[in-house]
Amino acid sequence: MAVRAFMKYPGSKQLMMSKLLRHIPRQGDILIECFAGSASVALNTSYKRYILNDSNKDLITLYKLVHNDPEAVIKETKSLFRSETNNPDYYYGLRDAFNLMTCLEDRAIVLLYLSRHGYNGLLRYNSQNQFNTPFGKYKKPYFPEHEIHYFAEKLEHAEFHSLDFSTFINLAASIEGKRDKICVYADPPYLKHDTQSSVFTEYTAQGFKHERHVELDRLLTAKKQHFDRVLLSNHDGHLLRETYKGAQRIVRFKVPRTISAKTKARRPAPEVLIYY
Ligand SMILES: C[S@@+](CC[C@H](N)C(=O)[O-])C[C@H]1O[C@@H](n2cnc3c(N)ncnc32)[C@H](O)[C@@H]1O
Numbered sequence: 001m002a003v004r005a006f007m008k009y010p011g012s013k014q015l016m017m018s019k020l021l022r023h024i025p026r027q028g029d030i031l032i033e034c035f036a037g038s039a040s041v042a043l044n045t046s047y048k049r050y051i052l053n054d055s056n057k058d059l060i061t062l063y064k065l066v067h068n069d070p071e072a073v074i075k076e077t078k079s080l081f082r083s084e085t086n087n088p089d090y091y092y093g094l095r096d097a098f099n100l101m102t103c104l105e106d107r108a109i110v111l112l113y114l115s116r117h118g119y120n121g122l123l124r125y126n127s128q129n130q131f132n133t134p135f136g137k138y139k140k141p142y143f144p145e146h147e148i149h150y151f152a153e154k155l156e157h158a159e160f161h162s163l164d165f166s167t168f169i170n171l172a173a174s175i176e177g178k179r180d181k182i183c184v185y186a187d188p189p190y191l192k193h194d195t196q197s198s199v200f201t202e203y204t205a206q207g208f209k210h211e212r213h214v215e216l217d218r219l220l221t222a223k224k225q226h227f228d229r230v231l232l233s234n235h236d237g238h239l240l241r242e243t244y245k246g247a248q249r250i251v252r253f254k255v256p257r258t259i260s261a262k263t264k265a266r267r268p269a270p271e272v273l274i275y276y
Contacts, residue, residue, distance in 0.1 A: 002044050003154075006066070006147035007059070007112075008121030009038035010203075013187060013233065016255040016271060017044050023251060023273050024231060029180035032172050032227075034165045035187045039063070043154055047183075050158035051175075053168040055204055056123065060162035062108035063151075067160065070152035073109070074145055080113040081143040091117050091135040099130045116141040129205040165216060173223040186232040188216055193237035213243045220276050221246030230276035240272060249275040 002017035013020055017040065024031075027046050033039065036052040037059075054060055066073050084090070091114075098110045115121050118133035126132045161168055165188070172184065189208040216232075224230045224246075234240065236252055244250075251273045 002040065003150065004144075004147050005038035005040045005043055006144040006151050007038040007062075008115055008144075009040070010120060010122045011187075011190070012038045012040050014038070014040045016253070017041075019253050019255065020233075020273065021045070023275075024185055025181070025183055025229065028183050028228070030175070030182045032182065032184045033187070034168055034172075034184065035189075036060075036063075037187065039151070039155065041185055041187075042158070043151065048157065050155055051161070051172060052155070052158055053161040053163055053165070055162060055164050057104060057162045058107045058111045059123065060160050061104040062111055063155075063160050065105060065108055066148055066152050067155060067158065070148050073112075074148055076109050077112045078143060078145070080110075081116070081141060083140075085113070086117060086138070086141060088135045095131060095133075116143070123203060125203070125205045127205050127207075166219060169219050169223055173226040175226075182227045182229075184220070184227045184230045186216065186220065186230075188213065188232070188234070190235045191237065191239050191243060193235065193239055210239070210243065217244045217246050224276045232274040232276070234272055234274065236270045236272045244274055246276055247274040251275070 002014050004014065005012060020041065021044065024041060024045065029047065030049045030051060031042055031045055031047040032051045033042055034053055036042065036054040039052055042050045042052060052063070094110060095114060098107055098114060101107045101110070111123070114131060114133065115123060117136055117138065119136040122133045124131070124133045161171070163171070165186070175182070189203055191210070191213055220230050220232065232244065234244070240250070252270055255271045
């Protein structure tokens with residue numbers, strides 16, 4: 001069984017971890033995740049160092065807080081997991097407050113509440129960067145105390161970045177230590193194929209358009225000589241080959257979905273792992 005991340009995360013790789021770990025080396029010197037999300041891959045491997053990036057600043061601030069002082073985060077967030085806080089009025093009130101907050105640390109604390117009480121754990125922001133996931137109607141949202149501790153221990157030797165992937169990959173390629181075993185794993189938002197219009201793929205206010213996938217492919221192709229292994233996850237589909245032109249090998253596998261489409265016809269395509 002894969003280790004659970006403390007963030008309940010849309011698109012988490014938790015459910016396909018055993019299949020992924022046939023390709024992502026379980027051990028090495030440095031694991032670099034360009035689109036960390038819940039950090040599920042990092043949590044299920046044993047590298048000497050981790051470098052984790054996600055452009056979601058609220059998320060990365062929360063990771064930094066947990067990394068520095070998990071007890072303090074538990075103390076501050078636990079009181080938000082009570083029966084009195086699990087109703088639409090409280091949720092939407094706190095969601096509105098979150099959208100007005102400018103202090104990143106305050107936002108990070110509230111994010112943990114929103115992700116566990118909001119619909120399906122979605123971290124969805126509109127084009128004005130307003131968090132807009134609806135209330136999730138869960139009976140008793142789980143407080144991930146054990147998982148917060150695990151994250152802090154496992155990722156003790158991690159550094160966290162909140163950059164756009166283009167800046168981050170260039171930064172990662174400049175790391176000293178050429179003899180280190182470095183694995184780069186990229187799990188961008190899914191490529192949108194026409195039949196998948198109901199599938200959640202947007203995580204940020206900026207979205208992730210087709211040209212960003214093309215840019216990512218070019219960058220990984222250009223920088224791959226700096227690393228031992230470069231891998232990328234996505235959905236299979238007609239756009240895949242023409243988008244990820246740098247792919248040296250494509251592995252396909254079927255996986256259970258955490259973000260489900262409404263109808264059978266719109267069921268997402270199988271997962272692929274691309275080797276660069
Ligand atoms: C599919 S999810 C990653 C899921 C992760 N592998 C897991 O197991 O939880 C994609 C992530 O990319 C992040 N993201 C979106 N646009 C980005 C960008 N331009 N640069 C870096 N990260 C981005 C999102 O915030 C989201 O967390």
